[in-house]
Amino acid sequence: MNLYSEHYVSQKTERFVNKIWCLNNSIGESLIENKLVLPNGCFNLAIVSGNSIQVHTSKQKYEMDEGFYFCSQMTNKVLVNIQTKTKVTIIQLHASTLSMFPKYDLSNFTDAIIKVDANELPFPTKIETDLHSDISALLNTINSYFEELNTSHPDKNIVEKICEKIKINNEEITVLGIGKSLEVSQRLLQIKFKIATGLTIKKYIQILKFRKSVDQxxxxxxxxxxxxxxxxxxxxxxxxxxxxxxxxxxxxxxxMFNSDSYFLSKKR
Incomplete structure (x- = not known):
């Protein structure tokens, strides 16, 4: 069994979810320690099954036992230790996805993790934390929810449009350029983006450029x-x-970068 694996969502769901990835030490006999994760411009909903993991962000150390966790945007590398009989399944949400839920103000929430109650999750089907749960059931739940969201919200909001402009221009666009293209003031762009992601637009672009260079x-x-x-x-x-x-x-x-020390995306 591979420690790291990736699983891909449907085409419609890709508007909101990048992918689902797993760190699986469910049958391991020893602690997996000092593995690293790099920023990628996404939020993560982490499902911890079994014992626990420890996560060290640039701000704090987190002990994460079985349950659900919302992980903010990360701006620096993160260190991860995975206990035996433990699996972590991570739903990787695009930067703009949380902007679909305007009740969340994430402007001061970066490099941080919070535990969430299972009842707070928006999915109509209960997500299992069982150590040996089938990834296909989770994929079905995620696809069902976000495909419906795609249908009910056909129009892109301002944050999603900002992300789209950055992607189309291969991260080579300024806030001024985005504002002119969208015919929106730079100040409004910055406020909306910071509330939805916790990052400035400039910082978000820097993270995307960095990850692209590492993957290359x-x-x-x-x-x-x-x-x-x-x-x-x-x-x-x-x-x-x-x-x-x-x-x-x-x-x-x-x-001096040692890719073996990191959990890195697979080349698709």
Whole structure:
């Protein structure tokens, strides 16, 4: 059984959910420790089954026993320890998804995790925390809920439109450019985005660029692809600028980066 696995949602659900991924130590005989997770511009709904995991963000250490947890946007690497007989299933929500629920003000909620009551979850079907629960049942529940949400909310709100503009422009657009394109003031864009995500638009773009550069490094042969190539491809000013931004998040240099220490996305 693989410790890390990815599972993909339906095309309509992809508007709201990036993917579902699992960290599975349910049959392991030893603690999985000092594994790392990088920021990716998403929120996570984590389902802990079995014993517990420990998560160290840049702000706090969390002991997460069986249950449901909402994980905010992360701006730095996160350290994870997974106890034996434990599985963590993570629903990765796009940055704009929580903006569909305007009662949530997340403007001051980053690098943090809170436990949530199962009754607070919006899904009509109960999600199991059983250690050996079938991922297909969870996929059916998630797809059913978000496909219905897609039908009931056909129009994109301002936060979703901001994210769309950033994606279309490959993270090479300014707040001024987004404002002109959407014909909305920069101030209103910033306020709406910060309330919905906890990040400034600039910080969100920086995180997306960083993850894209890491994925490129991991999925390429760095002996053939220089750091300068990676930096320029991802529109950093130069190699030094790229290295500085890389160290801000990982606390190490690209050359010293050990991908085996991280849970990284699979190449689709």
């Amino acid at each position: 490094m991991v999925n390429s042969d760095l002996d053939k692809l220089s750091l300068t190539d990676v930096a320029l491809y991802n529109k950093y000013f130069d190699q030094s600028h790229f290295i500085k931004k890389f160290k801000d998040v990982t606390k190490t240099t690209p050359k």
